[in-house]
Amino acid sequence: MMELSLMGLTVVILLFAGFPIAVVLGLTGIAWTWAYGSSYLPGIAHTAFNTMASETLIAVPLFLLMGQIVQKARIAERFYNSLAHILIGLPGGLLHANVLACGIFSAVSGSSVATASTIATAAVPSQTRLNYNPRLTAGSLAAGGTLGILIPPSIPLIIYCSLIEESIGLVFIAAIAPAFLLLAMFHLYIFMRALVDPTIAPLPENISEAEDRSNLLWDALPLTVIILSVLITIYMGWMTASEAAAGGVAVSLVVALLGKSLTIPRLTEAAVESVRLTAMLLFIIVGAQLFSYAVFTWGFNTIVSDLVASVAWPPAVILLILALIYLVLGMFVDAISLLLMTVPVVHPIILQLGYDPIWFGVVLVLLLEVGLITPPVGMNLFAIKAVAHAISLKDISFGALPFVFLMLMVAVLLSAFPQLALWLPFSR
Incomplete structure (x- = not known):
């Protein structure tokens, strides 16, 4: 156990020293x-090659490109404006549009930060002009953006499946019901808050003044078509996740070209940004796999599993301890890095506990x-701050706090009723 502690301490020291996460994990x-032994070094090359050759990870750059096309072609912005005009008359008004637009756009972006920043760009100016509560405006956008890593196609779920060699399609389908529960x-x-205090989302004097409502459904159609083309093909089993991702790219290109909203410079930007994000993610993934190889070489995963087996605690208690560890670590380490560092050790424990x-x-x-959405490394908080310059990071954090409790409530419900996630993938 001392070697495991020293390995963890090495990672922490290098991270605090400012080294990139991929370099820290890889080195x-x-x-x-x-x-452990120089004879094991050839395994490093095999691990790196096998990771990069993984068919599961093919879906990552394709889903990223699809999201970038939707973003650069301003399909998401048009979709948000459509929702805003439809929902503005409800208690909570545009706050509902924030959450719903984030939830739906996340189904094509696969990224929480991209979702939060894209929707915030369209949402913050209008809600500031209408004197919406700035904390709730920022909090609803930050929390809505988190749906980007739960609603398929989720990049973290793809990476999780590649680490444990599980079906991406089944995990995607399992995430749908919990995602909709969280969205609801x-x-x-927001609805209850607005009923108690209508000043958080005041109604404009003329609700229908913005534009002709006959155009609203037309503006919402492009994104809806792209989402359905991906989710239906995966759920019906017509395509694998990678094939659906390629199809989603093709559909998004056709939709953007038909809408005459995708120019050559914008398409170039989308491609370049997709390559940049893919390279960043894959370097982190390779580094994490090299780290995992060292963990397995030293037998740390077996040691931890044996330690868990020797503890006479109920599985629910051990699961609670793991959840608390993730909540604490999540305040300091970004989601994908934390996923990559811990799953190789935690996955055998979960299987041993019977989950x-x-x-x-x-x-x-x-x-x-x-x-x-929790400080100090809440990426969505900083994404909103980058767009909403007038709202302090403190207000953004406090605005997101109620949504943190709602997310924890859903986690508790999932733990108490696992069929919330499992009934859909195994009902086909």
């Missing part, structure tokens, strides 16, 4: 593998979502 893995709880909270790995993947991503 730590290589160094500790070499420390967000809407219910379903598909169910745990959904719960784990939900816990990682919480880290996205």
Whole structure:
């Protein structure tokens, strides 16, 4: 156990020293593998090659490109404006549009930060002009953005499946019901807050003044078509996740070209940004796999599993301890890095406790979502701050706090009733 502690301490020190996470994990893995025995070093090359050759990860750059096309072609912005004009008359008004637009756009972006920043760009100016409560405006956008790593196609879920060699399609389908439950709880909270205090989302003097409502459904159609083309093909089993991702790229290109909203410069920007994000993610993934190779070489996963087996605690208690660890670590480490560093060790424990790995993947991503809106490393908080310059980071954090409690409530419900996640993938 001392070696495991030293390995963890090495990672922490290098991270606080400011080294990139991919470099930290990769170099730590290589160094500790070499420390175990130089004869194990060839395994480093095999691990890196097998990781990059994984068919599961093909979906990552394709889903990222699809999201970038939707973003650069301003399809998401048009969709938000459509929702805003439809929902503005409800108690809570545009706050509902924030959450719903984030939830739906996340189904094509796969990224929480991209979702939050894209929708915030369209939402913040209008809600500031209408004197909406700035905390709730920022909090609803930050929390809505977290749906980007739960609603398929979720990049963290793809990475989770690649780590445990599980079906992406099954895990995607398992995440749908919890995602909609979380979305419904967000809407219910906003609705109740607005009923108690209508000043948080005041109605404009003329609700229908913005534009002709006959155009609203037309503006919402492009994004809806793209989403359905991906989700239906995966759920019906017509395509694998990678094939659906390729199809989604094709559909998004056709939709953007038909709408005459995608120019060559914008398409170039989308491609370049997709390559940049893919390279960043894959470097982190390779580094994490080298780190995992060192963990397995030293037998740390077996040691931890044996330790858990020797503890006479109920599985629910151990699961609670793991959840608390993830919540604390999520305040300091970004979601994907935390996922990559911990799953190789935690996954055998989950199997030993008798929990379903598909169910745990959904719960784990939900816990990682919480880290996205909790300081000091809540990426969504900074994404909103980058757009909403007039709202302080403190107000954004406090605005997101009620949504943190709602997310934890859904995590508790999933733990008490695992079929919330499992009934859909195994009902076909």
